Amino acid sequence: MDSIVIKHNDGSYIIEQSTKDLIWKTSNGKFSSFSNLIANTSYRFRLSRLMGHGVSRSEVSDWFSTYDVGYVPKKVSNVSLLKIEIDKDDVCRLSADIRFEPADDLSCDYNILYWQYVHDLRHFVIRKASTFLIHLRNLEFDRNTTIYISSVNGGDKKFSDETTLTFVTPSCLETHNNLRICPPEKVKGLRVTDVYKYDDLYDVSVNWDEPSKEPDNYTIQLETLRENKILLTVLGNVTEAHFLNIKLVQQYKVSIIADSVGGSSPVSWKINDCNPPIENHYIVSDFNNDRDIDGNLHVPVLNQNKLPTNTPKLLQEDKNVSKEHSENNSLPLDKFELSPKKLQLRDILGRGAYGIVRFGTFQDDFGVVSNVAVKGLKDNPTVDDINNFHKEIQIMKSAGKHPNIVSLIGYCTIYEKPLLIVEYCSNGDLQTYLRKIWKNTMNGVYDYKSQFTFEQDFQNYENDQRNRIVENCLYDIQQEYITANDLLNFARQIANGMEFLSSNRIVHRDLAARNILVCSDNIVKISDFGLSRDIYQENVYKKKGGGKLPLKWMAIEALTHQMYTTRSDVWSFGILLWEIVTLGCTPYPDIPTNNVLKLLKTGYRMEKPPNCGENLPQSRPTFTELRKNLDTLLNSCTDSKYLNLN
Numbered sequence: 001m002d003s004i005v006i007k008h009n010d011g012s013y014i015i016e017q018s019t020k021d022l023i024w025k026t027s028n029g030k031f032s033s034f035s036n037l038i039a040n041t042s043y044r045f046r047l048s049r050l051m052g053h054g055v056s057r058s059e060v061s062d063w064f065s066t067y068d069v070g071y072v073p074k075k076v077s078n079v080s081l082l083k084i085e086i087d088k089d090d091v092c093r094l095s096a097d098i099r100f101e102p103a104d105d106l107s108c109d110y111n112i113l114y115w116q117y118v119h120d121l122r123h124f125v126i127r128k129a130s131t132f133l134i135h136l137r138n139l140e141f142d143r144n145t146t147i148y149i150s151s152v153n154g155g156d157k158k159f160s161d162e163t164t165l166t167f168v169t170p171s172c173l174e175t176h177n178n179l180r181i182c183p184p185e186k187v188k189g190l191r192v193t194d195v196y197k198y199d200d201l202y203d204v205s206v207n208w209d210e211p212s213k214e215p216d217n218y219t220i221q222l223e224t225l226r227e228n229k230i231l232l233t234v235l236g237n238v239t240e241a242h243f244l245n246i247k248l249v250q251q252y253k254v255s256i257i258a259d260s261v262g263g264s265s266p267v268s269w270k271i272n273d274c275n276p277p278i279e280n281h282y283i284v285s286d287f288n289n290d291r292d293i294d295g296n297l298h299v300p301v302l303n304q305n306k307l308p309t310n311t312p313k314l315l316q317e318d319k320n321v322s323k324e325h326s327e328n329n330s331l332p333l334d335k336f337e338l339s340p341k342k343l344q345l346r347d348i349l350g351r352g353a354y355g356i357v358r359f360g361t362f363q364d365d366f367g368v369v370s371n372v373a374v375k376g377l378k379d380n381p382t383v384d385d386i387n388n389f390h391k392e393i394q395i396m397k398s399a400g401k402h403p404n405i406v407s408l409i410g411y412c413t414i415y416e417k418p419l420l421i422v423e424y425c426s427n428g429d430l431q432t433y434l435r436k437i438w439k440n441t442m443n444g445v446y447d448y449k450s451q452f453t454f455e456q457d458f459q460n461y462e463n464d465q466r467n468r469i470v471e472n473c474l475y476d477i478q479q480e481y482i483t484a485n486d487l488l489n490f491a492r493q494i495a496n497g498m499e500f501l502s503s504n505r506i507v508h509r510d511l512a513a514r515n516i517l518v519c520s521d522n523i524v525k526i527s528d529f530g531l532s533r534d535i536y537q538e539n540v541y542k543k544k545g546g547g548k549l550p551l552k553w554m555a556i557e558a559l560t561h562q563m564y565t566t567r568s569d570v571w572s573f574g575i576l577l578w579e580i581v582t583l584g585c586t587p588y589p590d591i592p593t594n595n596v597l598k599l600l601k602t603g604y605r606m607e608k609p610p611n612c613g614e615n616l617p618q619s620r621p622t623f624t625e626l627r628k629n630l631d632t633l634l635n636s637c638t639d640s641k642y643l644n645l646n
Helices: 171-175 325-328 382-398 430-442 455-465 484-503 556-559 565-582 594-603 623-637
Strands: 003-017 023-035 045-051 078-087 090-101 109-115 121-125 131-138 142-152 163-168 193-197 199-206 217-224 230-235 238-245 251-261 270-275 277-284 303-305 343-351 355-363 368-375 410-414 417-423 514-520 525-526 542-544 547-549
Touching: 078 131, 078 163, 090 163, 090 171, 109 238, 121 251, 193 270, 193 417, 230 238, 343 368, 368 382, 382 410, 382 417, 430 514, 430 565, 455 623, 484 525, 484 565, 484 623, 542 623, 556 594, 565 623
Parallel strands: none
Antiparallel strands: 003 023, 003 045, 078 090, 090 131, 109 121, 109 142, 142 163, 193 199, 199 238, 217 230, 217 251, 251 270, 277 303, 343 355, 355 368, 368 417, 410 417, 514 525, 542 547
């Protein structure tokens, strides 16, 4: 502690600081501050108020001592929410006042970190706090908001343990109660029924609950496997809609949103099995042969429901999964559901704790056969395993297609197990690719001691290779050398893919060379941006709370707070650049994994691009800025064209 803030009654004062050299100053207002105090030293102050007729009688404070150098401040005692109100500059945002109580050591400085969701991490520091109030602005409606406060010894950057407060901001309607400003609430009580008419034609009726505030209109969408999406708009004062003479086969999906001047509600949706027609089959035996000994006539009648037999298995209940999981977590019926008859599974590419990746081929509707990679779960998966697998599929569906991400081809079910079919990249993962090229280079004309300084790390890598789960033995790596432009091109393509993912609000959380795949034409693609992290290399993670964390690639805020944002992906991109330029070295090669966080807190960083490793996430560049910088660098390094990525 090298400064102090003194609170006193409002007015003008002469304040004297008692040391061997008398220090005095004048002050106006309710607070006065003194700086450059000496550690482990006693002080007291004398205050004399300036009056209109002179100087009042002096008041003298008690003696107090400053703390030792390196003192770790105490934890903030309590944090509470005072009020939430509409932001004075934006009616579509909120502000909140937070009060905190300092510990009895009365620290002057406080570190504040708060966020509402993964893309909205904010950080600031309060210096020489006087009111112990925090005013948060630009908060979104209906969001979980978490704030972390820690006391700081500013001179030595020592932090106390954090005190945390989590609260939920009210919704827009709760705040304004006005649909000209706010979107309507989510439609509730969605009910769908269908009635068979003839020739696979049905009438479908959709009903829902009456809302608390009437929207302008509703938009209802009916989606089938064989038909285009059918849209229907009805006025906001009704709670039903009807689709007439719709051709249905097996299953269909109905979605609904409510619209107003203020926006559109979240989507409500329901998947239904269409009711099949009932056909009666009468089997009448010979009268004479079907009389019993009493002379009674028996006419056997079979009344049979004609049920579909080829319902997609991904939507059926797995034998090892509870009924609750089956009802709540099945994948929606859509264009990505593929016929397993068109898929052939071949050799295994890799294994993980929960899954297997196989090489395969897939034949599309036009008869074209292409190589694919097929991810599947191991035998007897748990409910959580299947939930996470389905979430991975949904994330890949939402991501769409891009030349620098591994795109989803589809999914299907074989023996009641879900399979994920994605693009196959023939040269395997970038880490293995770079390391094999480095190894080939060692047998060439290059003097590796002058080119790279990671001989010891490569030995660590070879030891690590013996423990690796995946050898990628089916991948075809023929290239024996690589140029600086090739490495720059890899970095540029990865930045391009991450720019696309971040624009779609997808946080990777495990950006590393092992999760970049290489195609035969030197195109690289980002993989594993879903939820299954164990497929390619199990042993780079540390088990913690049911999850696995790639500690040496994680941003400091992800290590300390488990917060994953696009900005933390930028940090990981900096580590990935280091992997690229060292041809596959392991980051922090001589540092045990459990010491990485402690070392980062001391300020240590590996050699890195200028600002990927900034402590404050908002100070790091965006992937758009990184991609543009790499474009400029590539253009300045060579006149020849680099890979066409469009």
